[in-house]
Amino acid sequence: MKKRLDVLICGGAACIASHSHDFKNRLIKVVKAHELEEEINIIETGCMGPCELGPVMVVYPDGAFYIRLKPEYAERIVEEHFLKGRPVEEWLWQVPEARKIVEEKRQIPFFEKQCKVVLKNCGRIDPENLNEYIGNDGYQALARGLTEMTPDAVIEAVTASGLRGRGGAGFPTGLKWKLARRAAGDIKYVVCNADEGDPGAFMDRAILEGDPHSVIEGMIIAGYAVGASQGFVYIRAEYPLAVRRLHRALEQAREAGLLGKDILESGFSFDLEIRTGAGAFVCGEETALMASVEGHRGMPRPKPPYPSEQGLWGKPTVINNVETLANLRHIVINGAEWFAAMGTAKSKGTKVFALSGNVNNTGLVEVPMGITLREIVYEVGGGIPGDKALKAVQTGGPSGGCIPAEHLDTPIDYESLAELGSIMGSGGLIVLDEDNCMVNMAKFFLEFCVEESCGQCVPCRVGLKQMHRILQWIAEGKGETKDLEQLEQMAETVKATSLCGLGQSAPNPVLSTLKYFRHEYEAHIQDKRCPALVCKDLTAYTVLADKCTGCTACARKCPVDAISGEIKQIHFIDQEICIHCGACYEACKFDAIQRR
Amino acid sequence: MTKRDVMERYPKSGDNLISILHDLQDNNEWNYLSGEDLAAAADYLQLPHSFVHGVATFYTMFSLEPRGKHVIRVCQSPPCHLMGAGTISSELEKILGVGFGETTPDRLFTLEMTSCLGVCGVAPAVMINDQVYGNLNAERLAEIIDAKRREK
Numbered sequence: 159m160k161k162r163l164d165v166l167i168c169g170g171a172a173c174i175a176s177h178s179h180d181f182k183n184r185l186i187k188v189v190k191a192h193e194l195e196e197e198i199n200i201i202e203t204g205c206m207g208p209c210e211l212g213p214v215m216v217v218y219p220d221g222a223f224y225i226r227l228k229p230e231y232a233e234r235i236v237e238e239h240f241l242k243g244r245p246v247e248e249w250l251w252q253v254p255e256a257r258k259i260v261e262e263k264r265q266i267p268f269f270e271k272q273c274k275v276v277l278k279n280c281g282r283i284d285p286e287n288l289n290e291y292i293g294n295d296g297y298q299a300l301a302r303g304l305t306e307m308t309p310d311a312v313i314e315a316v317t318a319s320g321l322r323g324r325g326g327a328g329f330p331t332g333l334k335w336k337l338a339r340r341a342a343g344d345i346k347y348v349v350c351n352a353d354e355g356d357p358g359a360f361m362d363r364a365i366l367e368g369d370p371h372s373v374i375e376g377m378i379i380a381g382y383a384v385g386a387s388q389g390f391v392y393i394r395a396e397y398p399l400a401v402r403r404l405h406r407a408l409e410q411a412r413e414a415g416l417l418g419k420d421i422l423e424s425g426f427s428f429d430l431e432i433r434t435g436a437g438a439f440v441c442g443e444e445t446a447l448m449a450s451v452e453g454h455r456g457m458p459r460p461k462p463p464y465p466s467e468q469g470l471w472g473k474p475t476v477i478n479n480v481e482t483l484a485n486l487r488h489i490v491i492n493g494a495e496w497f498a499a500m501g502t503a504k505s506k507g508t509k510v511f512a513l514s515g516n517v518n519n520t521g522l523v524e525v526p527m528g529i530t531l532r533e534i535v536y537e538v539g540g541g542i543p544g545d546k547a548l549k550a551v552q553t554g555g556p557s558g559g560c561i562p563a564e565h566l567d568t569p570i571d572y573e574s575l576a577e578l579g580s581i582m583g584s585g586g587l588i589v590l591d592e593d594n595c596m597v598n599m600a601k602f603f604l605e606f607c608v609e610e611s612c613g614q615c616v617p618c619r620v621g622l623k624q625m626h627r628i629l630q631w632i633a634e635g636k637g638e639t640k641d642l643e644q645l646e647q648m649a650e651t652v653k654a655t656s657l658c659g660l661g662q663s664a665p666n667p668v669l670s671t672l673k674y675f676r677h678e679y680e681a682h683i684q685d686k687r688c689p690a691l692v693c694k695d696l697t698a699y700t701v702l703a704d705k706c707t708g709c710t711a712c713a714r715k716c717p718v719d720a721i722s723g724e725i726k727q728i729h730f731i732d733q734e735i736c737i738h739c740g741a742c743y744e745a746c747k748f749d750a751i752q753r754r
Numbered sequence: 755m756t757k758r759d760v761m762e763r764y765p766k767s768g769d770n771l772i773s774i775l776h777d778l779q780d781n782n783e784w785n786y787l788s789g790e791d792l793a794a795a796a797d798y799l800q801l802p803h804s805f806v807h808g809v810a811t812f813y814t815m816f817s818l819e820p821r822g823k824h825v826i827r828v829c830q831s832p833p834c835h836l837m838g839a840g841t842i843s844s845e846l847e848k849i850l851g852v853g854f855g856e857t858t859p860d861r862l863f864t865l866e867m868t869s870c871l872g873v874c875g876v877a878p879a880v881m882i883n884d885q886v887y888g889n890l891n892a893e894r895l896a897e898i899i900d901a902k903r904r905e906k
Contacts, residue, residue, distance in 0.1 A: 172873040175888035209875020357831030360872035395776065395815055396827075396871055398884045436772055436813030439869055453771035453799075455812040514833035514874035521875045552832070586874075588832055602832055606869070612812075 161199040163240060164218040168281060170205030170364055171399050172521075177229075178213035184229040188236045198240060201290075204368015206281030208268055209521035211251065216281075223251045223266060268519050271538050273500065275508045276484045277524045280368035285403055288410040291371040297416055299487035300375050303382055304424035307490075312383040313339060316486065318494035320506030325351055325442075325479030326554065326583045327659075328505075328572040334476060337466040338384040341474035346386035348377050349470070349477040351447060352393035352400070355439035356555035357606060358586035361510040362480035364522050366393065366400035369484070370407035374430065376483030378417065379490060381428040384476050389428065392447050394435045404432055439610035443659050444477045446612065457612045458658035479584070481510055501527035505571030513539050515588040516546070532566040535589055546591040550674070554583025556603045557663030559670025560596065579670045581663070595692035596675040597682055600667045601629040607664035618661030621652040625668065634695045637683040646672060691753050694738045698754050701729050705750035712742035712751060755781055757794045768799055771809055775816055784820035785864070814868075822857045824902050827868035827881045834870075837877040838891075843867075845892045846880075849899055862903065 167173075167182045182202060189198050206214055211225040222245040224235070231249060238244050251266055274280075283290040291297070303312050317332025338346060350373060354362040366373060377389045393401055408430060411417040419427045433451050440446045441456040448470050450456040469475020485507060489497050498506045505527040511534065514520050518540035525534060531551055535541070542548055550560035559580035561568070568574050572582050590599065604626045611618045625648050631637050649665035656662045672679060681687050688696040701712075701721075708726040713719075720736045723729030731742065743751045760777045764770040778791040787810055796806040810816045828843055843854070846865055850858050857864040873879045876888025887898055 171886055172875040172888060175873055175876050175879060175886040209873070212876065354872065355869060357870035358833045358874050359870070360874055363872040396868065396881070433769075434773065434776065436776065437815035437868070438813050450772065451769060453767075453769040453809070455809055512874060514877065515836050520833075520877075588836070590836075594836065599832065602835060606830075610869070 162197040163199065165198060165200045165240075166203050166206075166216045166218070166282065167200065168204075168206045168212060168214045169202035169285075170209065170212075170281075170367060171360075171397075172205070172209035173212035173214060174399070176212040178227070180229045181213050181215075181227045181232065184232040185236070188232045189240070192236055192241065194236070194240060201284040201287075203282060204280040204285050205277075205364035205522055207272075207277070207522045208251075208519050210519065211521075217245070220245065224249050225251050268523075268538060268540065271529065271533060272524050273508050273526045274524050275488050275500075276365060276372075276481055276510055277368075277522065278488075279372065280364055280522075283369070285368050285370055286406055288371065288407075288414060291369070295487075295491060296371055297375055299490035300378055300416065301422055303379050303490050304422055304426055309339065309383045309385065312379060312490070315489060315494045316383070319489045319497040320494075320501070320504075321482065321485055321489065321497065322505065322572065323479055324481035324485070324509065324584070326356075326557065326581060328582060331478065331482055334466055334478075335380065335384050337464070338386075338474045338476045341467050343473055344385075345388075345473045346384055347470045347473055347475040348380045348384065348386045348389040349447070349451070349475055350377055350389070350391040350393075350480060350483055351442060351444065351477055352391055352397075352480050353435050353442040353447060354397075354480070354584060355394060355442045355610075356557075356584045356586050357603075358512060358514050358552075358555055358588050359584045360512045361522060361585045363397050363400055365480050365484050365510075366397065367403050370400075370404045371411065372484045372487060373404075373480055374407055374411055374417065376478075376486040377430060378421065378428050379486050380476055380478060380483065382426055384474075386476070387426075387428050389430045390451055390470075391430060391432050392435065392441070392451055393432060394441075395437060401432065401434060408432070438612075439606075440612045440658075440660050445658065447477065448475065455612075457614050458660070460657060481585070502569060502571045504573055509570070509582070509585060511585045511587045513587050513589065515552075516542055516591040516594070517589040518543055527571045528569045530567050530569055531561060534570075534587065535566070539589065542589065542591050546593065549590045549592055549594055550596065552588040552590060552599065552667070553586070554581040554663075554666070555586045556606050557581060557659070557666055558583045558586075559666050560590070560599070560674065562674040579666075579673055581666070593690055593692070595688055595690040596671040596678050597629065597633055597688070598690075598692045600671045601626065601633055603667040604629060604664065607660060611660065611664075612658075615655075615657040615661065617652045617655040618657070618664065621648055621656075622661065622664055624648060625652070625665065629668070632679065632682050633688075633693045635682070635686045635693075637679075639683060641683065642672065642676075642679060687754070694740070697738055697740070698733065699731055699736060699738065699740070699742055700733075700752050700754070701731055702750045702752050703728050705748050707748055707750070709748070711745045711747065715741040715745040717741060757781070757791065758798075761794065761798045766799055768801060771795065771799060771801070771806065772813070774799070775806075775810055775813075779816060784861070785822065785825055786817040786820050788820075820857070820861075821864040822862050824862060824882050825864045825866060827866050827871070828854075829869070829871045829873075829877070829879050829881070830867045831870035831874065831877075833874040834877040834879060839878040841892070842878045842880065842890050842895065845895050846899075849896060863899075 213227045215224045321331045322328040438456045441450045446456040446458040465475045510524045550562045552560045613619045706728045713721040720732045796803045879888040
């Protein structure tokens with residue numbers, strides 16, 4: 159019997175971290191107390207997208223979108239909304255005209271410009287229920303592929319669709335499969351790269367937690383296409399929830415005969431194993447990943463040979479990113495032309511981005527390729543908190559670069575971002591505003607790469623460390639003009655000579671910030687000033703004589719006794735002793751401390 | 755469970771080393787891989803001890819030093835950095851009285867840094883064992899640590 163209301167509560171990792179389970183359990187209790195279990199269907203879904211506003215919940219059929227839920231809201235929601243049909247407006251997403259949006263069933267701006275293909279099921283189905291997946295065209299693609307298409311026809315379809323690897327490099331997926339299929343040998347492997355290590359990226363986490371079967375289905379299709387009967391999902395250990403959901407999904411798929419021997423009586427056999435990482439960013443690089451699957455230290459090796467020729471245990475191996483695999487079933491069901499109709503000339507389909515940093519709607523969004531950064535930041539993202547000025551958008555994480563405000567209207571695709579000196583990357587988009595320091599950001603990303611370097615090759619191991627040292631001097635006010643030239647030369651050398659992608663792309667944030675924000679570097683070096691007031695050593699604190707009341711609050715807080723002055727006398731900060739900690743600035747109630 | 759029981763869930767094939775190390779560490783009372791753990795894994799999989807040691811020391815989630823009951827991992831990614839991870843780190847050092855990489859004398863907490871936890875929407879975030887906590891500030895942190903202390 160169909161229930162009257164479908165109540166979907168987001169169970170993505172971020173909402174769970176915001177205690178969505180406390181709200182869900184209370185709601186279930188209240189619904190029970192009112193004896194409404196037969197009428198109300200409550201399920202926990204994967205990530206709905208607007209992570210910062212969690213815990214979130216959607217009630218169908220009206221589509222009322224609740225945000226920032228607390229357990230104590232449960233009673234009123236059940237009594238007013240579930241029983242009387244009146245959504246509790248003050249807890250709905252308050253965009254302008256919230257009520258009209260619900261009445262007219264229109265889209266909330268956050269969702270309006272999105273195009274959910276990969277994320278279609280995320281936030282709409284219970285990821286632990288195979289029947290809900292099947293009820294939404296789940297495993298249709300696999301059935302069609304196995305019974306109506308030859309492996310070559312599947313590869314043709316993927317090639318014609320124009321799908322490119324979503325892990326960051328954008329290599330044409332159809333071509334990668336073709337190469338693996340042609341490679342000699344009977345034993346081949348399919349690997350899912352779920353080692354999403356880019357800081358600021360959480361697209362793959364959401365797909366694995368919210369729709370694990372879509373990835374499984376994609377892998378079986380890939381196995382069929384290239385002639386592999388064994389696959390591995392390599393997933394980072396920092397995603398325990400995703401690992402658990404994937405394990406469950408695998409068990410369900412096997413029980414249903416969708417995985418294992420003679421799938422759907424087609425004669426094709428394929429099975430999957432999960433392997434976890436153990437905290438090494440470099441294992442997202444495909445050769446390091448394979449070393450890790452084989453039980454070794456995750457050290458990359460030179461390419462060629464490429465994995466499609468010689469991969470796991472020397473056998474031809476296709477390694478695809480989670481998002482790439484999740485696209486496959488849609489291409490098989492809807493056709494290559496449907497997919498190719500979205501996006502730009504060379505970048506087809508959609509891309510999932512993880513919006514973070516100084517933007518109002520932080521969270522997960524899926525948009526067609528070709529959308530502009532301005533649309534993403536201001537329309538989907540809701541703009542910058544406090545209406546501050548946008549300084550740049552960082553794309554591609556530690557391998558990428560920053561796009562400054564003047565290029566916001568560039569349509570996003572693989573080529574356009576490369577032309578601007580950045581990369582698409584896996585999808586992390588960090589929004590930086592006028593109060594962020596670009597030198598500090600470049601230093602931060604470089605620090606990350608220095609720590610994650612596997613240590614094998616000199617350019618990366620030594621070169622990145624030296625580059626970082628130079629950036630530290632600059633941030634501490636000890637930089638000299640020749641440092642910039644040296645930084646650039648080292649960056650080019652490390653890029654050209656590093657053994658793997660980590661070293662080859664680690665200098666990108668530095669080169670990109672030098673290209674667009676050289677004036678900030680120069681201010682740090684020549685004026686010994688940090689324009690954004692972020693680099694502590696370059697921020698001078700002085701007392702404003704006309705505002706100081708002599709209350710001594712600052713002097714008492716100062717950890718190094720750098721402030722002198724009698725009660726009711728104007729105070730004075732000794733710049734020689736000052737360690738720039740900012741405690742005085744925080745303590746002053748009269749705005750009498752100036753930061754420059 | 756005995757170390758033997760833990761390992762026998764996996765076939766004796768070298769590619770299971772990382773999974774076995776994870777499970778041995780989780781099974782160890784002090785949340786780390788002791789010399790005995792490493793030796794047991796090496797013997798079970800018929801691998802050189804030096805090889806196993808090399809693998810264990812490569813991956814940051816494995817510890818060769820005893821750790822506390824609750825391993826607190828503070829996310830160091832740029833979004834968390836932008837949203838105040840620095841403050842969270844200092845607060846934790848203050849509340850627990852230890853620095854990063856150290857364990858409290860009562861063996862309850864170990865403080866570690868980690869790379870992106872993937873919950874950037876609720877930055878700044880930490881992970882305590884398997885659970886993620888987001889939207890942190892000094893107050894929430896103190897509540898969480900208190901709750902963990904009372905948890906027996």
